[in-house]
Amino acid sequence: MGLLRMHKALAGQGQHPAVMPHTLSEAFPSHPTDASAVGFALSRLPRTNAPILWVQDRLSRKEAGRPALAGLPADRPVIMVDLSRAADVLWAMEDGLRCRSLGAVIGEIWGDPPSLDFTATKRLAIRAEAADVSCWLIRRAASPDLSAARDRWRVASLPSAPHPHDPQAPGSPRWSLDLFRSRRSKPGQWVATYDGAADRVHLAAATGNRAVDPRDGAVRERTAG
Amino acid sequence: MERCGNAPPDDVPVILAREGQHGPVIHAANRTARIEGIHPGSRVVDMRAICPELQVEYADEAGDHAALDRLVLWARRWCPWTVRDGDDGLILDTTGADHLWGGEAAMLVEMETQLSLLGLTAQLAVAPTWGAAWALARFGPVRSVCGPDEAYFKLGPLPVTGLRLDDPTVLLLRRLGLKTIGAVMDVPRLSLTRRFVKAGLQANPLMRLDQAMGKLAEPVSSVDAKPVIRVQARLAEPIFDPTPHLPDLCEDLCEQLKHAGLGCRRLHLTVYKTDGDVSHVDVATSAPTRDPAHLHSLFRDKVERINPGFGFDLITLAAGSVEEMQDQQTRLDGGSDDDLHLTRLIDRLSAKFGPHAVSRPILRQSHVPERAEAQIVALADHPNEGAVLTKERPLRLLDHPEEVRVLYAVPEGPPAQFVWRRQTHRVARYAGPERIAPEWWKDRPGTRLRDYFKVEDQTGRRLWLYREGLHEDGRGGDPRWFVHGMFS
Numbered sequence: 067m068g069l070l071r072m073h074k075a076l077a078g079q080g081q082h083p084a085v086m087p088h089t090l091s092e093a094f095p096s097h098p099t100d101a102s103a104v105g106f107a108l109s110r111l112p113r114t115n116a117p118i119l120w121v122q123d124r125l126s127r128k129e130a131g132r133p134a135l136a137g138l139p140a141d142r143p144v145i146m147v148d149l150s151r152a153a154d155v156l157w158a159m160e161d162g163l164r165c166r167s168l169g170a171v172i173g174e175i176w177g178d179p180p181s182l183d184f185t186a187t188k189r190l191a192i193r194a195e196a197a198d199v200s201c202w203l204i205r206r207a208a209s210p211d212l213s214a215a216r217d218r219w220r221v222a223s224l225p226s227a228p229h230p231h232d233p234q235a236p237g238s239p240r241w242s243l244d245l246f247r248s249r250r251s252k253p254g255q256w257v258a259t260y261d262g263a264a265d266r267v268h269l270a271a272a273t274g275n276r277a278v279d280p281r282d283g284a285v286r287e288r289t290a291g
Numbered sequence: 292m293e294r295c296g297n298a299p300p301d302d303v304p305v306i307l308a309r310e311g312q313h314g315p316v317i318h319a320a321n322r323t324a325r326i327e328g329i330h331p332g333s334r335v336v337d338m339r340a341i342c343p344e345l346q347v348e349y350a351d352e353a354g355d356h357a358a359l360d361r362l363v364l365w366a367r368r369w370c371p372w373t374v375r376d377g378d379d380g381l382i383l384d385t386t387g388a389d390h391l392w393g394g395e396a397a398m399l400v401e402m403e404t405q406l407s408l409l410g411l412t413a414q415l416a417v418a419p420t421w422g423a424a425w426a427l428a429r430f431g432p433v434r435s436v437c438g439p440d441e442a443y444f445k446l447g448p449l450p451v452t453g454l455r456l457d458d459p460t461v462l463l464l465r466r467l468g469l470k471t472i473g474a475v476m477d478v479p480r481l482s483l484t485r486r487f488v489k490a491g492l493q494a495n496p497l498m499r500l501d502q503a504m505g506k507l508a509e510p511v512s513s514v515d516a517k518p519v520i521r522v523q524a525r526l527a528e529p530i531f532d533p534t535p536h537l538p539d540l541c542e543d544l545c546e547q548l549k550h551a552g553l554g555c556r557r558l559h560l561t562v563y564k565t566d567g568d569v570s571h572v573d574v575a576t577s578a579p580t581r582d583p584a585h586l587h588s589l590f591r592d593k594v595e596r597i598n599p600g601f602g603f604d605l606i607t608l609a610a611g612s613v614e615e616m617q618d619q620q621t622r623l624d625g626g627s628d629d630d631l632h633l634t635r636l637i638d639r640l641s642a643k644f645g646p647h648a649v650s651r652p653i654l655r656q657s658h659v660p661e662r663a664e665a666q667i668v669a670l671a672d673h674p675n676e677g678a679v680l681t682k683e684r685p686l687r688l689l690d691h692p693e694e695v696r697v698l699y700a701v702p703e704g705p706p707a708q709f710v711w712r713r714q715t716h717r718v719a720r721y722a723g724p725e726r727i728a729p730e731w732w733k734d735r736p737g738t739r740l741r742d743y744f745k746v747e748d749q750t751g752r753r754l755w756l757y758r759e760g761l762h763e764d765g766r767g768g769d770p771r772w773f774v775h776g777m778f779s
Contacts (some may be wrong), residue, residue, distance in 0.1 A: 097750075131689040134686060136654060136660070137683075146650045147644065147649050148650070154644065158644070223751040223752045225719065225747065235745070236721070236747040
């Protein structure tokens with residue numbers, strides 16, 4: 067029953083824009099080089115062919131790389147903006163949110179710059195809701211301080227699901243999701259399995275200390291020195 | 292007409308070549324080369340045999356055409372009607388304009404002087420008709436002036452090549468013994484008509500002769516210069532900030548553009564300072580536009596960078612890269628145009644952060660991950676190569692692959708433990724290898740192949756790791772390991 071409720075709580079946000087308007091969400095990766103937060107944000111975008119405006123600051127690009135078009139889940143056009151300062155990133159995102167023809171606006175900001183305060187996030191959130199364009203802020207190496215983002219997620223990678231054909235290979239990626247603050251739904255924690263072929267996220271409730279499934283993860287793990 | 296801006300030394304035979312049907316042929320030759328017996332139209336290899344020290348450059352024919360078109364407009368200083376004549380000539384209709392320059396002979400001297408100041412050598416002639424001027428300029432005496440009824444005498448001694456005929460016809464006339472225009476004139480008209488009754492203009496000596504003698508009309512149809520769309524604001528007193536004048540200037544400019552049915556892709560704002568200094572601000576758009584509010588918004592942060600000095604008293608705003616533009620309504624309900632909004636967003640971002648900060652990645656047909664993606668300036672149009680990917684690729688790529696230190700190597704597969712960014716990663720599971728060989732047509736010789744592995748470490752982070760080279764492949768020492776990307 068609990069599972070059903072959580073599915074209901076999350077289902078509307080990505081799939082039915084009429085029910086849940088697009089707004090500003092923040093994602094905090096557990097580690098700067100962890101690409102799970104970007105993967106999660108992409109999986110939550112509306113399924114359209116509209117281009118994505120992707121704004122990066124210099125440190126994010128240097129430390130965590132750039133998004134690779136070949137690895138994006140669907141073949142969507144991307145407009146990349148490479149900037150150096152966080153204030154410029156916020157300006158570009160705000161300017162992008164004036165344009166309704168974009169599919170989404172994704173911004174990556176490193177750390178806690180002074181320009182990214184409550185007012186800046188509030189402006190982004192209001193703009194995103196006015197234009198009905200979903201906006202994601204990926205914040206690496208940042209502390210989750212005051213923000214007006216409607217949903218705030220902590221995302222971390224988990225050992226992936228078993229590969230159906232090769233027990234030694236990593237299968238579908240799994241993420242641990244922690245919705246620690248939300249205006250629209252109840253906060254909670256989930257374990258998500260991303261199905262790349264169907265571009266879907268399967269959610270399961272996070273259990274505290276469950277026993278490791280023998281087929282799970284490190285069954286054929288190699289012993290290291 | 293030859294361009295001699297920075298000419299090679301006179302004693303070196305230099306030719307310009309162009310691609311012919313059977314290899315390069317000679318397009319033009321300098322004086323030394325012509326003395327050596329080299330003539331345009333023959334093949335470069337043959338002429339190399341005659342003159343081994345020949346220097347060959349390739350001709351820029353499109354550039355020559357464009358330069359000549361500009362020269363056509365430049366020549367309007369002497370008379371209002373000018374037109375390009377073939378690949379190497381200008382025709383100026385100087386009727387009623389010569390007295391302004393002190394007569395026809397003085398006008399020719401003035402033209403030759405001005406053209407030589409541009410670095411051009413010119414052969415000039417004045418004649419009542421296009422055909423006569425063509426022949427006299429090329430085959431007549433220097434700066435010959437031909438009066439209204441002198442054409443018969445002046446043209447008579449010139450070779451038949453001066454009749455603007457094609458090569459087979461010239462050859463035919465030569466074989467018939469008609470070597471000069473005068474000889475052709477002496478042939479009875481009826482015989483010529485009968486012989487060339489079906490020939491076109493290029494192959495018809497009679498019609499060409501009539502054109503040269505003025506019996507057949509050949510008007511000069513002058514081309515119009517592109518309109519220069521520019522507005523200016525003259526100020527009574529020097530000011531330091533052009534911002535209050537910009538909306539009006541943009542309005543006026545867009546009014547002009549609308550009147551002409553054009554849109555501009557560039558705007559040049561120029562301020563003329565009181566101390567004689569000039570500052571420029573340029574903005575560009577990704578699609579032709581004539582929306583004053585949008586054009587004004589592109590200047591938002593740029594005018595502040597102008598150093599006003601002692602102030603300026605003249606502002607001009609000029610439209611560059613003018614294109615035809617039609618007003619379009621894409622939706623019946625008059626709603627917003629999505630493409631338009633997107634191009635305007637790109638314009639705003641490019642104007643603020645520079646055109647290279649905004650890019651549009653596209654896929655290219657290459658297996659090497661760095662080359663599989665091209666960054667294209669978002670302002671430009673681009674063709675998509677439509678590359679299809681079959682292998683799984685990481686969500687993020689590092690700009691420069693980062694080398695890892697292998698702690699525990701194993702003979703097969705990726706290392707069991709490695710250190711990347713001062714953190715120890717233990718490989719729990721991996722997939723691969725996927726071998727990507729270097730592209731020999733692009734890479735330097737000695738580039739090593741790469742074996743890519745998707746590895747998952749103990750915490751679940753999935754990295755794209757590759758080994759550069761193989762053991763004892765003869766291309767360097769032991770293979771090294773690099774992290775190139777991250778999977779979601």
